[in-house]
Amino acid sequence: MSDLSDLRGISIAVVLLSLLVHILLVGHQTAAAQTSISRKEDWYPVWDMTGDLTAHDPSIAQEDGVWWVFHTGEGLQVKSSPDGRTWTQRETVFKVPLTWWKQYAPNMRYNDVWAPDIEWYNGRWWLYYSVSEFGKNTSAIGLASAPSIAGGEWVDHGVVIHSSLLSAYNAIDPNLFLDRNGDPWLVFGSWFSGIQVVRLDKETMKPVDLGSVKTIARRRVGGQARGIEGPIITYRDGYYYLFASTDHCCQNIRSDYKIVVGRSNNVEGPYVDKNGIDLLNGGGTVIDAGNARYNGVGGQDVWENRLLIRHGYDQTVRGLHVLLISDLDWDEEGWPVVCENEMNGFYMIQNKATGKYLTIDFNSTSVGARATLGEDSGHASFDWQIYRKEEGFYRIQSRHSLNYLEVVGASTDAGAAIRLGSYENQAQRLWQLSSDDGEYYRITNKNSGMSLEALEDPVSGRPLVAQAVDSGTDSQLWRLIWVGE
Secondary structure, eight states, X not given: OOOOOEEOOOSHHHHHHHHHHHHHTTOOEESOOEEEEOOSBTTBOOOOEEEEOBOSSOEEEEETTEEEEXXXXXXXXXXXXXXXXXXXXXXXXXXXXXXXXXXXXXXXXXXXXXXXXXXXXXXXXXXEEEEEOTTSOOEEEEEEXXXXXXXXXXXXXXXXXXXXXXXXXXXXXXXXXXXXXXXXXXXXXXXXXXXXXXXXXXXXXXXXXXXXXXXXXXXXXXXXXXXXXXXXXXXXXXXXXXXXXXXOOSSGGGOOOEEEEEEESSTTOOOBOTTOOBGGGTOOEEEEOOOSSEEEEEEEEEXXXXXXXXXXXXXXXXXXXXXXXXXOEEOTTSOEESSOOTTOEEEEEXXXXXXXXXXXXXXXXXXXXXXXXXXXXXXXXXXXEEEEEETTEEXXXXXXXXXXXXXXXXXXXXXXXXXXXXXXXXGGXXXXXXXXXXXXXXXXXXXXXXXXXXXXXXXXXXXEEEEEOXXXXXXXXXXXXXXXX
C-alpha cells in the first residue's frame, strides 16, 4: 500500500523541497528518478537496471517481448523495457479520475491510484487497481481491461469490491490468480482484518459471492491490527504460495517493510510458514528484508514463479523508492528463495548457563519493555523471528509484540539493558550471530560490538539481560531452538 502522487523536479531546490514533503506526507510518487541499480552485495542479487526506475507497488507483465511495469502514482504509472534492464516511463492509464472513484474514496488525492495488478486471462489483459484514503478503509478496487497493453485501449469495468469505515477489511492491493483448475480468484487486503480471498466470475471477473470473502492472513497485537498487505498468490507443484508485505511501509528508509511467504494445499488456507505457524496467527517466513542499501522492500509481484518484483527505498538516491527485480529460486522443500536466508525463521533463544529462555517482562508488548529470562510457557513472547537484514547481521523481532530486540538508548556501555525497540532501521537493533559448534551462538550488537549476556539482579535476584564485553562464558552463549506448530 502507498499514498504517492507524481513529483517532477526541475531544479535541485525543488527536488530537495519535494523530498521534505515526501517524508512528511508519507511519500509522493517520483516519476523521473534516473538511476542505475547494480549488485551491491553478492548475497542480495538484483538485476542490473538503468533508466527511470522509480516505482512503488510494481506489477509486471510481458507482451510480445516487451516488459511492462504498472505501479502506484497519479493516473496509474506505467513504464516499459525492451529487455527488462533499461526502463522508460510511459503515458499513464487514467488521464483524469473516473467519476465513480469519489463515491467510495471521497477524500482520495486527485487521480492517485494505488497498487495495480496486471494479468493475462481469457484473451485479455485485466488491470486491477485501488483507490483509497491513506490509513482508512474507505477504499475500492477497480478494474479495466484491454486486448493489448501496447495498444492502451483500456475499458473501464467499474468497481470490483469496496469497503467503508464499517467494513472488516480494506479493499485495496488486489491480485488476480488462477487455481490449479485455471479458475480465477482475487486476493486483496491491507491491515484491518488482513488478507482476503474470493472466487471470481469467469465472465465479469468480479466476485461470484461477496458473502464468501475469507480471511487467510493477518497480524495483530493485543487485538489491534498490524501491518500485512500487498498479497500475491501463485500455484506451484501442489501448493498455493501466499506472498505478503508485512510491518511498516511508506516511511522512506525508516521502513521495516519486508516480504513473507506461507503455503497451503487449499486456495482458502490455512497458509503456514516454514515453522508451521499459521499466517492467521502472526506467521510468515521472511524471504526478503532488503539489505544495507535497500530498506522497506515490498509491494511485490511474482512473475511465472521465476521473478520477484518489488520496490525498495534506496539510500544511494536519497531514499527514493525504486524498482527491484531478482530471480526467484526454489529450495528442495519447495520454498521460494531470493537471497541467502537459511537462518530466517522463528526461534526460542535459550541461555546456556541458566537454561532459561529469552522473553519480555510481564509479556509486555510496549516499546521500552525490558528483556528477561523465563521458563518456557508456550507463550508467543518466547518466540523470536530472526531474519537477515544486512551482510552478517540480523534483526530479532518478537512474535508477540512485533517489536525488535535492541540495546537501550543505543548505548555502547557494558551493562546497558536489552529491551523492545521500535521498527526503524538502526544499528542498535542489528545483531551478529556467530557459532563455533553450530549449537550455541554468540549474539553481538552491531552498534556496540558487545555480546548479549544473562545476568542476575544483585538486589532482587531476578534474571536480567544486558550487553557485556565478550568474556567467553556460558552466560553469553545462546541456543536457537526452531519453533514448530
